[in-house]
Amino acid sequence: MVTPLMPAHMRDVTVTRQGKQVLGPVDLTLGQSGFTILLGPNGAGKTTFLKALHGLERLSTGSVTWSAPDDVARMKQAYVFQSPVMLRRSVRANLGYPLAILGQPKAQVNDAVEAWATRIGLTAALDRPATGLSGGEKQKLALARALIRDPEILLLDEPCSNLDGRSVKDIEALLTAAHQAGTRIVMATHDLGQARRLATEILFLFKGHIHEAGPAPDAFDAPQTPEFKSFLNGDILI
Amino acid sequence: MNDIWAGLSSAFWLVVTGDPDLIEITLRSLQVSLTALVIASAIALPFGTWLAIRRFRFRRTAIAVLNSLMGLPPVVVGLIVYLLLSRSGPFGVLGLLFTPTAMIIAQVIIITPLIASITHQAMRDLWAEYHDLLISLNTTPTRRILTLISDGRRALLTAALAGFGRAIGEVGAIMIVGGNIDHATRVLTTSIALETGKGDFALALGLGFVLIALALTVNLIIHALSRTEREGRW
Numbered sequence: 001m002v003t004p005l006m007p008a009h010m011r012d013v014t015v016t017r018q019g020k021q022v023l024g025p026v027d028l029t030l031g032q033s034g035f036t037i038l039l040g041p042n043g044a045g046k047t048t049f050l051k052a053l054h055g056l057e058r059l060s061t062g063s064v065t066w067s068a069p070d071d072v073a074r075m076k077q078a079y080v081f082q083s084p085v086m087l088r089r090s091v092r093a094n095l096g097y098p099l100a101i102l103g104q105p106k107a108q109v110n111d112a113v114e115a116w117a118t119r120i121g122l123t124a125a126l127d128r129p130a131t132g133l134s135g136g137e138k139q140k141l142a143l144a145r146a147l148i149r150d151p152e153i154l155l156l157d158e159p160c161s162n163l164d165g166r167s168v169k170d171i172e173a174l175l176t177a178a179h180q181a182g183t184r185i186v187m188a189t190h191d192l193g194q195a196r197r198l199a200t201e202i203l204f205l206f207k208g209h210i211h212e213a214g215p216a217p218d219a220f221d222a223p224q225t226p227e228f229k230s231f232l233n234g235d236i237l238i
Numbered sequence: 239m240n241d242i243w244a245g246l247s248s249a250f251w252l253v254v255t256g257d258p259d260l261i262e263i264t265l266r267s268l269q270v271s272l273t274a275l276v277i278a279s280a281i282a283l284p285f286g287t288w289l290a291i292r293r294f295r296f297r298r299t300a301i302a303v304l305n306s307l308m309g310l311p312p313v314v315v316g317l318i319v320y321l322l323l324s325r326s327g328p329f330g331v332l333g334l335l336f337t338p339t340a341m342i343i344a345q346v347i348i349i350t351p352l353i354a355s356i357t358h359q360a361m362r363d364l365w366a367e368y369h370d371l372l373i374s375l376n377t378t379p380t381r382r383i384l385t386l387i388s389d390g391r392r393a394l395l396t397a398a399l400a401g402f403g404r405a406i407g408e409v410g411a412i413m414i415v416g417g418n419i420d421h422a423t424r425v426l427t428t429s430i431a432l433e434t435g436k437g438d439f440a441l442a443l444g445l446g447f448v449l450i451a452l453a454l455t456v457n458l459i460i461h462a463l464s465r466t467e468r469e470g471r472w
């Protein structure tokens with residue numbers, strides 16, 4: 001199964017904040033299937049890129065177009081924020097929120113909630129306030145809340161940044177499963193090991209520009225640009 | 239010193255035995271301030287929430303005006319309402335001056351900006367927290383407001399209680415527009431002022447006890463609410 005929303009085109013996209021161009025110009029086509037990993041140092045523009053793609057960022061120039069009308073495309077996307085947003089409600093209400101606001105029957109919402117809680121190991125915490133969870137638990141909850149609507153496109157901003165090895169493994173298994181079921185994933189990460197494990201496609205951002213874009217194993221084995229080469233070597237980029 | 243002790247003990251007895259004057263005055267105070275609270279909340283809670291999530295041209299100006307209205311001296315509010323309602327004023331024909339309705343109008347004017355301002359601040363913070371998620375989930379504007387009101391209900395209650403606290407303890411405006419008429423517009427604060435002037439400390443202190451108890455209760459509830467908020471309970 002591939003999503004009919006893709007390919008998506010970013011044409012001449014730039015984002016400017018307080019007079020500084022923080023992203024772009026980006027000209028890029030994201031293909032119908034795949035697991036795209038977005039790499040780049042702090043401040044490279046990864047978050048800005050993902051938000052621009054999702055329509056949360058005001059573009060200074062350019063446009064993002066999906067292969068479906070914008071409102072249809074938006075309903076099939078899910079986004080996991082770099083710092084998880086917790087509603088001031090129980091874990092149960094947080095997980096069920098995306099379904100509840102679609103007007104799904106309570107019993108159905110609850111079944112989905114319990115299934116996802118089991119998958120992320122938060123069953124015991126279901127009736128606790130979500131704001132009291134640990135950083136890692138919040139990240140897992142945010143991921144499950146994104147997946148609960150069965151999105152066709154999943155955008156993730158460093159979803160594993162606070163997780164220990166064991167949890168990273170669990171999350172990667174969830175992501176791989178979603179990818180194999182046909183979900184189109186674009187994910188920002190700092191973790192090169194994780195990028196190698198998951199990516200089918202690499203985007204390397206540096207100072208707001210895409211310096212490297214290509215299929216995954218090749219990009220790692222034969223980086224095309226000096227910037228990505230030094231990034232892979234662990235050099236400090238200035 | 240003796241006066242005070244005598245006053246205190248007879249005040250205590252007035253409260254314990256349920257003195258009819260004391261009860262009448264307390265009930266009128268509650269009636270006026272609670273009515274003012276309901277009306278002011280009905281205006282201020284939606285308005286404050288709307289101000290927090292809506293971007294429009296004169297938003298900053300509106301917020302600045304709101305914040306300065308919060309500092310309106312009650313006496314001046316009383317004076318203005320008096321002029322509006324007095325026989326020769328624009329609303330003189332309604333004959334509202336020196337009625338509880340006039341007092342309610344004055345209190346609504348005094349506490350609406352306060353409630354709206356507290357609501358606005360709380361809702362602005364909550365909206366900043368929720369904004370990205372609610373936009374990302376493609377929520378309708380109605381759903382956003384419902385979510386904010388539901389998750390910010392404690393802040394809204396705090397705002398309302400602060401408004402009630404201000405209304406029940408207010409004396410300047412209601413003295414002017416109510417006239418402190420026995421069995422008609424006499425409330426806790428105005429009769430404390432009157433009885434103190436007359437030297438009848440027993441009733442003044444008894445009324446004072448009731449007022450303090452009300453104010454303390456309100457503040458304890460606000461405190462409890464903000465504590466559960468911080469601890470992440472709800």
Ligand SMILES: Nc1ncnc2c1ncn2[C@@H]1O[C@H](COP(=O)(O)OP(=O)(O)OP(=O)(O)O)[C@@H](O)[C@H]1O
Nearest residue numbers: 017018022040041042043044045046047048049082
């Ligand atoms: N509101 C803003 N005002 C000014 N500069 C901003 C604003 N938002 C973002 N920036 C700048 O835009 C650049 C890109 O930010 P972005 O958050 O996209 O980086 P990132 O690659 O996600 O970094 P990280 O790895 O730290 O999450 C940064 O230099 C940041 O300082």
Ligand SMILES: [Mg+2]
Nearest residue numbers: 046047082157
């Ligand atoms: Mg980021």
